[in-house]
Amino acid sequence: MIKVEVDMSKCQHYGQCVFEAPDIFRLNSDDKLEYTAEADDSERANIEAAIDVCPMQAIRIVE
Amino acid sequence: MNHPVVIVGASMGGLRTAESLRRFGYAGPITIIGEEAHKPYNRPPLSKEVLANEVTHEAVAFEERAATADVNWVLGTRAVSVDQQHNTVTDSTGMVHPYCALVIATGLRPRRLNLPNGDLAGRHALRTLDDAINLRAELTPGADVVIVGGGFIGCEVAATAAKLGCDVTVVHNSAHPMLRPLGTELARQMQLRHEAEGVRFLLNRSVVGLTGETRVREVHIDDGRSIKCDVLIEAVGSHSNTEWLESTSIDLSDGVLVDSAMRAISSSGSVIPNVYAIGDVARFANPIFDNVPRRVEHWNIPTETAKRAAAVIAAQLNADEKFESLIQDQFTPVPSFWSDQYDIHLLAFGSLGLADKVTLVAGDATDECVFEYHRGEDLVGVCGIGMRSVVQSYRAKFI
Numbered sequence: 001m002i003k004v005e006v007d008m009s010k011c012q013h014y015g016q017c018v019f020e021a022p023d024i025f026r027l028n029s030d031d032k033l034e035y036t037a038e039a040d041d042s043e044r045a046n047i048e049a050a051i052d053v054c055p056m057q058a059i060r061i062v063e
Numbered sequence: 064m065n066h067p068v069v070i071v072g073a074s075m076g077g078l079r080t081a082e083s084l085r086r087f088g089y090a091g092p093i094t095i096i097g098e099e100a101h102k103p104y105n106r107p108p109l110s111k112e113v114l115a116n117e118v119t120h121e122a123v124a125f126e127e128r129a130a131t132a133d134v135n136w137v138l139g140t141r142a143v144s145v146d147q148q149h150n151t152v153t154d155s156t157g158m159v160h161p162y163c164a165l166v167i168a169t170g171l172r173p174r175r176l177n178l179p180n181g182d183l184a185g186r187h188a189l190r191t192l193d194d195a196i197n198l199r200a201e202l203t204p205g206a207d208v209v210i211v212g213g214g215f216i217g218c219e220v221a222a223t224a225a226k227l228g229c230d231v232t233v234v235h236n237s238a239h240p241m242l243r244p245l246g247t248e249l250a251r252q253m254q255l256r257h258e259a260e261g262v263r264f265l266l267n268r269s270v271v272g273l274t275g276e277t278r279v280r281e282v283h284i285d286d287g288r289s290i291k292c293d294v295l296i297e298a299v300g301s302h303s304n305t306e307w308l309e310s311t312s313i314d315l316s317d318g319v320l321v322d323s324a325m326r327a328i329s330s331s332g333s334v335i336p337n338v339y340a341i342g343d344v345a346r347f348a349n350p351i352f353d354n355v356p357r358r359v360e361h362w363n364i365p366t367e368t369a370k371r372a373a374a375v376i377a378a379q380l381n382a383d384e385k386f387e388s389l390i391q392d393q394f395t396p397v398p399s400f401w402s403d404q405y406d407i408h409l410l411a412f413g414s415l416g417l418a419d420k421v422t423l424v425a426g427d428a429t430d431e432c433v434f435e436y437h438r439g440e441d442l443v444g445v446c447g448i449g450m451r452s453v454v455q456s457y458r459a460k461f462i
Contacts, residue, residue, distance in 0.1 A: 014401055014410065015455050016363070031451040045086075052079060052366050055401065057105050057125065 002039045003062040004047060010058035017050035017059060025050060065091050066161040067135065068376060069152055071142045071307075072168030073097020075105070076342030076365030078125055080166050083373030085130035089380055091163070094135040096142050096154055099191055102127075107362070109195040110219040111403060114202060115227060120192060142169070147311045150337065164376050167308065167319050167327070167340035168369075171301035171360070176211060179272050185279040187296045189216060201294045204228030209282045209292040211270050213240030215402045217298035218257065222404040225260045232263045232290055234270055234282075244411075245446065246421030246436070252428045253404070260405055265290075303344050303358070313338065318346040318358045324390040325372035339376060341368035351395045351461050352414055352443060359398055359414075367396035397461040410451055412458045413444030425453055 004024060013033045017025040024047060025035045039047060044061070051059045068084060070077045073095050081093050097103075104123040112118055141155040145165065152160045173188035187198045198220075202208065206229045210217045213235030225231045233240060239250035240257065254264060265284055272283035273295070282292040303318040312329040314320035319340035320328040325347070327338040342365035346356045371394050378386040402409040418436035426432035431449030435442060435457075442461075447454035 012403070012408070013451065015451055016399065018455065019458065027452050027455065029452075031449070048086075051126075052082075053363055055105075055107050055362060057123075060126070 002041060002044055002047060004035060004037050004039055005060045005062050006033065006035055007056075007058045007060070008033075010056040012056055014055050016053040016055060020049035020053055021046035065380075066150070066163040067092035067094045068164045068166065068380075069160050069162035070095045070166040070168055071152060072166075072170055072304075072342070072344075073099065073101075073136065073138060074103050074168065074170055074342070074365070075125065076170070076369045077166070077168040078103040078131070079366045079369035080168065080341060080373050081131045081134050082128055083370045084377055087374050087377035089373075089377040091380065092135065093131070093133075094137060094160055094162075096137045096140055096152065096160065098139070098141045099193070100139040101192055102136065102138070104192055106190075109192065110189060110216055111223055113192065113195040114199050114220065114223045123192065142307050144307055145311050147335070147338070162337070163380060164337045164339065166372060166376070167305075167338070167344060168342050168365075169304035169307070170343045172304055173297065174300045174302055176270060176297050176299060178270065180274065183273055183275045183279040184277055185275070185292070185294055187294065189220060189296065189298065190301075198294070198296065202227050202229055205230065206293045207291040208232070208294045208296065209234060209270075209290060210296045210298060211235075212298035212300070213237075213264065213266075214298060214300070215241060215244075215400075217296070218253070218404055219402060220296055220298065221257060221262050222260070225257075225262050226405070229294075231261070232265060233257075234265045234268050234284065236267065236269055238266055240264065240266075244415045246415075246418065246434065248421065248423065248428055249432075249434055249446065249448075253407070255429075256405065256407060270295075301343075301360075305344065311335075311338070318344045320346050320356055322390075323347065323392070323394040324375045325368055325394075326375070326390075337379075339372040341365060341372050347394065349395060349398075349414075350393055351397065352417060352438075352441075357414075361398040361400040363399040364396060371396075395462070397458055399458070407448055408451075409446060409448055410454045411444060411446035412454070413442070413461055415444040415446055417443045426450055 208224045208229040208231045210233045213233045242250040274281045281289045305315045313327045314330045325339045327335040346358045348354045348356045415436045420437045433447040436444035445457040
């Protein structure tokens with residue numbers, strides 16, 4: 001399993017991550033980011049892509 | 064030993080190229096040459112958080128990944144020339160770097176105003192972390208700040224400076240700030256919001272001169288007016304950093320012309336097989352819109368072009384049989400960008416600047432809203448204030 005962490009003090013809810021890892025990240029009905037903190041290893045590449053595109057660099061994989 | 068992949072430009076695009084080379088299975092040496100002393104960092108906060116707070120390099124640096132721990136960083140050094148025959152780059156210390164593949168990721172630098180009396184202190188442009196730190200020291204409450212150029216960077220800096228208590232004037236050469244990308248209605252609304260925060264606009268105007276003794280004290284406008292100025296910020300576009308490539312055969316007419324595999328194209332139209340360009344400096348056609356090569360200065364382009372180039376380079380160097388089909392693939396990144404000014408969060412997809420018609424399709428332009436951008440019948444962009452889920456839903460229309 002991979003643990004995902006989003007620093008919500010940095011996150012500005014741009015939602016760029018949603019396109020890269022739609023099974024992990026989503027915008028809720030208030031346009032705020034929600035995410036699944038534990039993901040299968042098969043999601044690693046998608047999560048890394050989401051980390052790359054985060055404008056605030058708020059996403060981390062906790063090893 | 065094989066020569067390294069040499070990446071020139073140590074910003075986000077250069078870093079993403081190195082990371083992606085590893086991800087696509089290239090295990091050989093990688094050298095990254097960069098003019099700034101800093102390792103790659105995130106630029107968007109420069110016009111906002113870094114101007115407003117004591118932000119260090121550490122706070123904006125990209126996290127380093129294990130896969131690129133063995134990259135050879137050559138920082139504080141400029142590439143000055145390329146020997147295309149012998150596949151080498153020479154840097155400003157005189158060191159010669161042989162390459163098996165060269166990645167051009169040198170980006171842009173701010174265009175500066177060419178003004179009489181131009182050597183006065185107090186003139187700024189914003190591109191690098193050091194630029195932002197130098198500017199921050201001068202944005203003190205009550206300072207008379209004049210920003211030349213009312214594009215996105217000029218307007219973001221205007222918002223930050225106004226919030227810091229500066230007295231801000233924006234001199235802009237069209238009828239509204241951000242007019243060309245946003246269109247009249249949204250640009251006018253953004254202007255009103257800035258004015259409500261105390262920012263003044265001198266529109267359809269330009270700066271023609273400066274006065275002061277050692278520092279700039281007054282800025283002269285082309286209508287004969289003069290305005291007080293402690294800090295002059297020039298946000299008037301940019302130049303491609305391609306002078307170091309002038310000895311090559313590359314088409315440098317506007318940045319670096321590349322094909323859909325990010326391979327450099329010569330002035331005679333032929334592919335240069337081991338030279339690539341990515342990021343702001345790369346000029347490529349995007350079949351989403353048409354077949355006209357353009358440079359794209361949007362947030363996601365360095366990352367997307369880096370991944371594309373790295374996939375091709377890794378396949379080429381690993382003599383992968385997929386190489387021939389890979390270079391035939393279409394490359395169709397959806398441009399994506401945003402801008403934060405006060406509590407206004409603009410989010411956009413596509414190429415707004417291509418549009419000839421802009422239509423409000425949801426909400427209210429004085430509040431949250433979504434605009435569609437069309438060229439003829441074709442949707443070329445979408446931009447919204449708030450209403451993120453609606454704006455997001457448009458992205459799929461471009462894929």
